[in-house]
Amino acid sequence: MSEFALEVENLVKVYASRGKAPIRAVDGMSFRVPSGIIFGLLGPNGAGKSTLLRMLSTLTLPTEGTAKILGYDVVKKPIEVRKRISSVIQATAVELLLSVKDNLLTYARFQGLDKATAVRRADALIGEFQLGPEVDRKVQDLSGGFRRRVQVAKVFMVDTPVLFLDEFSTGMDPILKRQVMNLLRAEVEKGRTIILTTQVLSEAEELCDDILIINRGKQIARGDLNTLKLLSEGVYEITLAFDHLPDNIQAEIAALSPIRSAIEANAIDLALKIEESRVMEVVSALSRNRHVLRVEVRGASLEDIFVELTTREGRELK
Amino acid sequence: MSALSAVVYREMKIRATNLTFIFWDLFFPLLYMLVFGVGVNSALGAPTGIGNVGYNEFFLAGVLAMASFAIASNTSWSFFLDRDNGIFYEMLTYPMRRSEYLLGKVLFNVLIAVAQAALTLAVGRALLGIRLQWPKLPLLLAGMAIGTAGWFFFYAIFALRIRRNDIFNSITSVFYFAFMFASSMFYPLEPLPIWFRRAGLLNPITWEIDWLRYTSIGIGNFHSILLEGAAFLIFSLACFAFAVRCLKQQE
Numbered sequence: 193m194s195e196f197a198l199e200v201e202n203l204v205k206v207y208a209s210r211g212k213a214p215i216r217a218v219d220g221m222s223f224r225v226p227s228g229i230i231f232g233l234l235g236p237n238g239a240g241k242s243t244l245l246r247m248l249s250t251l252t253l254p255t256e257g258t259a260k261i262l263g264y265d266v267v268k269k270p271i272e273v274r275k276r277i278s279s280v281i282q283a284t285a286v287e288l289l290l291s292v293k294d295n296l297l298t299y300a301r302f303q304g305l306d307k308a309t310a311v312r313r314a315d316a317l318i319g320e321f322q323l324g325p326e327v328d329r330k331v332q333d334l335s336g337g338f339r340r341r342v343q344v345a346k347v348f349m350v351d352t353p354v355l356f357l358d359e360f361s362t363g364m365d366p367i368l369k370r371q372v373m374n375l376l377r378a379e380v381e382k383g384r385t386i387i388l389t390t391q392v393l394s395e396a397e398e399l400c401d402d403i404l405i406i407n408r409g410k411q412i413a414r415g416d417l418n419t420l421k422l423l424s425e426g427v428y429e430i431t432l433a434f435d436h437l438p439d440n441i442q443a444e445i446a447a448l449s450p451i452r453s454a455i456e457a458n459a460i461d462l463a464l465k466i467e468e469s470r471v472m473e474v475v476s477a478l479s480r481n482r483h484v485l486r487v488e489v490r491g492a493s494l495e496d497i498f499v500e501l502t503t504r505e506g507r508e509l510k
Numbered sequence: 511m512s513a514l515s516a517v518v519y520r521e522m523k524i525r526a527t528n529l530t531f532i533f534w535d536l537f538f539p540l541l542y543m544l545v546f547g548v549g550v551n552s553a554l555g556a557p558t559g560i561g562n563v564g565y566n567e568f569f570l571a572g573v574l575a576m577a578s579f580a581i582a583s584n585t586s587w588s589f590f591l592d593r594d595n596g597i598f599y600e601m602l603t604y605p606m607r608r609s610e611y612l613l614g615k616v617l618f619n620v621l622i623a624v625a626q627a628a629l630t631l632a633v634g635r636a637l638l639g640i641r642l643q644w645p646k647l648p649l650l651l652a653g654m655a656i657g658t659a660g661w662f663f664f665y666a667i668f669a670l671r672i673r674r675n676d677i678f679n680s681i682t683s684v685f686y687f688a689f690m691f692a693s694s695m696f697y698p699l700e701p702l703p704i705w706f707r708r709a710g711l712l713n714p715i716t717w718e719i720d721w722l723r724y725t726s727i728g729i730g731n732f733h734s735i736l737l738e739g740a741a742f743l744i745f746s747l748a749c750f751a752f753a754v755r756c757l758k759q760q761e
Contacts, residue, residue, distance in 0.1 A: 249603045251760075274605040281603075285596035287520070289527050298523060301516040302604045330527070343600075 196260075197354050197385035198225035198248065203257035205243050205409075217243040219409035220257070225387065225402065227262075227353070230380055232400030233389040234494075236502055240409040241389040242282055242358055248387070249279045249356050261354055278303070278347040282358040284339050288332035292323050292342055295331060299346040313349050320371065321345045337363045344372060348379070355379065357388040361395060373399055397494040407502045420497050426465050427451065427492035427500055430475060433459040435483040444478060451499050458485075463496040513606030517614020524588075525618065535622050539577035540630045543569060548638070563727060566638045571723035572695035574630060575715055578623050578654055579689065582661030583682050585619045589669040590678065599760075608757040612750065616662040623658040624651050631726070643728045650725035653739070657718040660746030663753045664714075670756035689715045694723075717742040 300310035717738035
């Protein structure tokens with residue numbers, strides 16, 4: 193068996209439709225992911241994350257290149273690949289006409305789990321995902337959030353070595369999300385490899401051991417959080433809270449050309465790419481002759497890095 | 511094999527949530543025969559060109575073929591439901607071949623088709639006095655099974671290639687009209703105008719009906735029935751191969 197959970201070599205996916213220019217959704221990606229980690233695929237909408245996951249999970253055939261899961265080629269050995277993966281696709285995927293429990297048991301049957309194990313695991317997951325009161329209800333009668341719970345719970349029914357999660361936390365409340373994140377971490381400690389896409393960057397920051405940022409079907413940056421922060425050296429987050437919001441503050445913020453900015457109530461939140469020595473200078477300028485209640489200066493978050501790298505790539509392309 | 515049984519299990523579970531649907535599946539051909547068949551038999555009598563049998567006997571094969579056609583169309587429509595639920599795409603990542611998915615989906619419905627045929631034959635014999643060719647019963651049930659599967663694969667091609675269920679519904683309505691009425695389902699082909707008869711002879715549902723009629727009440731020429739049976743088998747296999755191809759192209 194390969195030491196890598198995932199090996200991708202010059203992978204390309206082109207969508208061609210009549211009368212329209214072909215779209216290169218994935219454009220020559222190459223990377224490897226070792227087993228037993230949480231690997232994050234980050235990128236803005238349309239970056240190619242879902243297309244990449246669809247190819248890796250044998251849903252879509254690549255146009256060029258190769259991809260292997262634990263040494264098995266997704267095109268040449270799709271069944272071997274499917275035996276080793278579980279997927280939470282982006283859309284809610286549940287059996288609407290079946291009950292919560294039957295959803296879990298039917299999934300287990302597809303994955304070849306024996307009945308006793310399936311029932312035991314289903315009962316445990318129903319508790320962990322707080323599905324107890326709904327267990328015998330048809331999923332079509334549940335809310336979107338509960339449907340998503342059922343969908344995500346299914347992948348914990350089995351022990352497939354590789355897990356694909358496409359925006360897994362969509363529709364989950366913060367408490368459940370926290371529980372699922374803990375479960376994911378526990379699965380990785382057992383040796384599973386998790387490939388996840390997310391737009392919630394704090395989630396990736398907390399969960400991922402290794403991150404690949406992609407945009408327009410291409411790789412932009414790869415590494416753990418610290419490595420990526422180095423790529424984005426000189427990005428600082430500044431938060432200033434005033435007793436009341438100054439009249440001309442928006443113009444002052446715009447003059448600083450921030451990577452991102454937000455104004456909420458009496459506070460401003462900026463991400464700036466500047467030299468370290470200038471940070472206090474900016475804070476002083478924004479505070480001058482104003483009653484400041486709170487000042488915070490932090491290093492770059494994953495969100496800053498993400499915005500900086502994806503917009504930089506956009507600028508370079510132009 | 512376990513993948514196939516998992517798909518059958520899933521279909522069975524889904525169908526078991528709606529007992530009215532199962533009841534209708536089982537009794538639909540029987541009720542059709544008892545209402546429509548008896549009505550025509552009483553009002554119009556036996557049509558010409560079918561030998562020494564009444565309309566009830568003649569219509570038996572037609573109603574069984576109609577039932578297999580209806581089950582196939584309903585089963586293929588479930589692709590739309592699965593696609594809307596998102597489960598369709600998730601299922602394509604499960605450890606099974608595309609062919610197993612298709613075969614599993616139809617297998618449970620083949621069992622329903624065989625059960626409804628057995629029920630229709632038994633009640634037809636008991637209530638309407640239809641004289642059946644009991645030794646040919648296994649061939650009749652095999653015809654029902656292959657008929658249901660063949661029509662399901664045929665419909666699956668359209669259900670997998672068409673994304674909008676309103677378009678699919680329009681197409682199935684046209685199919686219902688064309689396949690059922692340009693065939694030997696309701697009337698024999700012999701007295702019909704030549705163009706109509708030719709269309710009927712080229713219609714795969716005629717091949718299925720003629721097989722079912724021969725194996726149920728013994729009407730027909732053995733050699734031409736054998737030829738029609740072989741043609742329907744080829745039609746079913748070709749539809750299966752094409753449907754698997756369509757399933758592999760789902761993105």
